[in-house]
Amino acid sequence: MAMARTTALLLVAAALLAASSSAWEVNIQMPASAAVDDAVAPLIHALRPLLGSGKQAGVACDSWRLGVEAHNVRDWKTVPASCEDYVGHYMVGDHYRRDSKVVIDQAIAYVDSLKLAGNGKEVWVFDVDETTLSNLPYYAKHGFGATPFNSTSFRAYAREGSAPALPETKRLYNKLLSVGIKPVILTGRRENLRASTTTNLRSQGYSRWMKLLLKQQDFRGSSVTFKSGERQKLQDAGYIIVGNIGDQWSDILGAPEGARTFKLPDPMYYIG
Numbered sequence: 053m054a055m056a057r058t059t060a061l062l063l064v065a066a067a068l069l070a071a072s073s074s075a076w077e078v079n080i081q082m083p084a085s086a087a088v089d090d091a092v093a094p095l096i097h098a099l100r101p102l103l104g105s106g107k108q109a110g111v112a113c114d115s116w117r118l119g120v121e122a123h124n125v126r127d128w129k130t131v132p133a134s135c136e137d138y139v140g141h142y143m144v145g146d147h148y149r150r151d152s153k154v155v156i157d158q159a160i161a162y163v164d165s166l167k168l169a170g171n172g173k174e175v176w177v178f179d180v181d182e183t184t185l186s187n188l189p190y191y192a193k194h195g196f197g198a199t200p201f202n203s204t205s206f207r208a209y210a211r212e213g214s215a216p217a218l219p220e221t222k223r224l225y226n227k228l229l230s231v232g233i234k235p236v237i238l239t240g241r242r243e244n245l246r247a248s249t250t251t252n253l254r255s256q257g258y259s260r261w262m263k264l265l266l267k268q269q270d271f272r273g274s275s276v277t278f279k280s281g282e283r284q285k286l287q288d289a290g291y292i293i294v295g296n297i298g299d300q301w302s303d304i305l306g307a308p309e310g311a312r313t314f315k316l317p318d319p320m321y322y323i324g
């Protein structure tokens with residue numbers, strides 16, 4: 053039954069992605085067992101009740117997702133098994149993209165409201181995974197976060213440098229370049245992924261960042277410690293962090309956070 057649901061979900065994913073923006077080209081491989089003669093329309097109909105109604109421990113999956121985004125649900129290891137389909141639908145359907153658009157629209161409105169000094173010291177901090185780049189092709193094959201994170205297979209995927217850009221973030225990125233705010237890319241990826249991350253970002257149209265900051269191989273602190281520490285160094289060097297955006301609360305917590313922070317949606321995993 054679970055395989056049938058996954059197959060159906062991937063069929064829906066393929067249909068939705070085919071109909072979406074050409075900039076969002078996520079290649080989700082269909083399982084070999086996917087029956088070609090399965091009619092897509094009845095599957096969509098059958099899956100529709102799952103949107104928002106799947107439950108874990110008596111809590112609807114949409115309520116669980118809201119708890120995650122509001123940082124009321126913390127330190128979770130995997131998406132609840134009963135919410136795998138719900139999160140999959142959310143991510144590959146247009147809901148994730150719509151939610152991301154709201155965040156970016158607000159960020160751009162904020163940029164438009166700024167009185168910039170234009171002195172070359174104004175910077176904006178971007179996260180990488182699920183912010184500038186989307187790992188949805190990877191997570192679609194790993195239960196949309198319902199299976200435990202496997203750092204080995206994720207690193208292999210990241211080394212391919214094939215992740216698509218999240219188009220909404222790229223819109224903000226280009227807006228900042230146009231007004232003279234310098235992007236700083238700050239990621240929890242480690243230095244051994246610098247080359248593939250650089251290649252991936254460039255292939256997806258990101259360019260002209262001021263710095264790409266990755267974790268040293270032997271860094272053992274938390275994400276908040278690493279990222280706030282790097283932001284402090286920027287500030288100590290005279291830069292003004294006018295904005296900071298990421299998909300994890302650990303991207304935007306810890307002084308100096310930046311003059312304003314923006315949280316993109318991510319119901320697939322939690323990094324503390």
Ligand SMILES: [Mg+2]
Pocket residue numbers: 179180181182183298299300
């Ligand atoms: Mg991230």
